[in-house]
Amino acid sequence: MNTITPWVALSFALSCAAGAQAADKSGSTIVRDYTDIVVPADQQAYETGVKNFNQCLHQHGFKYTWKAWIHETGNTYAYSYVTDPLSWEAFDAMSAAGKACDQALRAAVNPHLKSETSAFFEMMPALSHMPKGKPPTSAYIEVTYFKLKPGHEATEAFTAAAKKIAAAAEKSNWAVNYMIGAVREGAGDAPDFILVIPAKSWAEIGKEPDPSVWKMVENVYGKDSGQAIRKSVNDAVQNESEHVDSYSAELTYMASGQ
Template identity: 90%
Template sequence: MNTITPWVALSFALLGTASVQAADTSGSTIVRDYTDVVAPADQQAYETGVKNFNQCLHQHGFKYTWKAWIHETGNTYSYSYVTDPLSWEAFDAMSAAGKACDEALRTAVNPHLKSETSAFFEIMPSLSHMPKGTPPTSSFIEVRYFKLKPGHEAFETFMAAAKKIAAAAEKSNWAVHYMMGAVREGADDAPDFILVIPANSWAEVGKEPDPDVWKMVENVYGKESGQAIRKSVNDVIQNESEHVDSYSAELTYMAAGH
């Protein structure tokens, strides 16, 4: 999907939970992410520790799912864990319910960490293009981060352009589905937006979309307007990066009933 760049390269709701549309109307649009980095020598012990931690959660009837993703490109000794979309209030209940296994986390997992980062992502249905109904499952996700230039104007410009692109994808029934989220409560160097594209194989990850994103936009709005949208995006992006993750059923904590 390289030709989707520069703006397209939330694993989130599109991977086995309620649809984006449903999440938007229910208020459950917030996803939490933890990304762990481990040393190669600690990888096996770390994964065993995660499984032990998940077992503790099961024993205590923990009702919140954490999906696990192993980074296949970029830092390949990284693991990301993301919740289903929830309300802000649900994270208070999640924190209280997880305290029973804090000791298991500290003793079985934390000793094998080189570092860990965490942030919240707000799913943005108006910036996303997802199939109607139940979202597809996925073996891989292509994740792209966008760090914008400082200032409110850059944020609003990016939002406006992303909405137009999503509207064009919807109108043209574009074959590429994706979800975009805004980063909340991240560190100073955290990206401003995250975009996730599902795939079921490496062949699908590398497949060139036809038309590509900008041709699709031009087909809907006309060449002049399409180029103006593209320029507005390019002008506000400070930097971007991407990586591909694979889903790990072994490290996922699946709450009962899911």
């Protein structure tokens, strides 16, 4: 695994990261995520139901893309669907446009679910390190959820440290690319931040970064400052969880013209 211990072992989709540079200027920084937990015996029926639902969306000219990611580690009966970056206002239009297929979703997909969760992610380009222009195609993403300790102090410490790390990665032209998002409107047990790193293959996932994140930070800021940044992250994080997802073209709804 591309271990960036202890604060990341790097689901946004890579498409979200692709919009990171433009998002700052356009205001389209919000991504919605639905994660489905499927009854194991109903997995095939569930996937068929998603395809039927997508067909309904196409028939009604639905213009918003939902990219599908299958969880390869952790709960392997989990599927995540994420939008491209949008403005908050766009989700009102999306909701209205999708009503035509609500019944298809309830009839073809919902019966095969154990549970479903949803949240919004606000992309944070200042805390991230992504290539300029269009990023490379990603078959996998490594995802880390961060739950911070209670209080605004932990949030401020985490974001300040993440901003310094991203600046160091930019200055040193660090080879590892990643995107950080802040979780919005999640439940009480939802993480506070999500961190995603794209990968082309399992071989790339298993390759250790050289230099490591903390070595890279020390190279830029010096050993004492690097250790202080590391400690501030450790002190802010309450717990974290990780998983790897693979992109599913079959379950993705791609709006016409994209």
